[in-house]
Amino acid sequence: MEILIGLVILILIFSVVSTLFITGKPDKNYTGSTKRNTTNLTLIYVVIIFLALVSLGIYIWMT
Template sequence: MNLAILLVILIVVLALIFTIVLAGKSDETYRNDTKRNTTNLTLIYIVVILLSFIAVGVYIRWFV
């Protein structure tokens, strides 16, 4: 169980890091045009991470 949780956390963190790194590698006009998209994607990651922690907490509280 702990291994699965660690793997999920690792995958989410790596996905976030790679998204930010790839968003930074572009020419200047592309970077300006996609700033809003990157912000939206980052907010989605934050919401998903928070919901995942809540789901794991609920699972542990009521099913383990």
């Protein structure tokens, strides 16, 4: 159980850091880079949701 809690915390930290890394940089050409930023954020959230579902599956399997 401790491993799964650690995994959830690690995923949470990764998602926060990734979001801040991408959105923390000022962009002079905002309109041109909006599509790229949206794509990057979408990919991050897809990975995070996938990892969360795998973690949930492992949790259900172990209990």
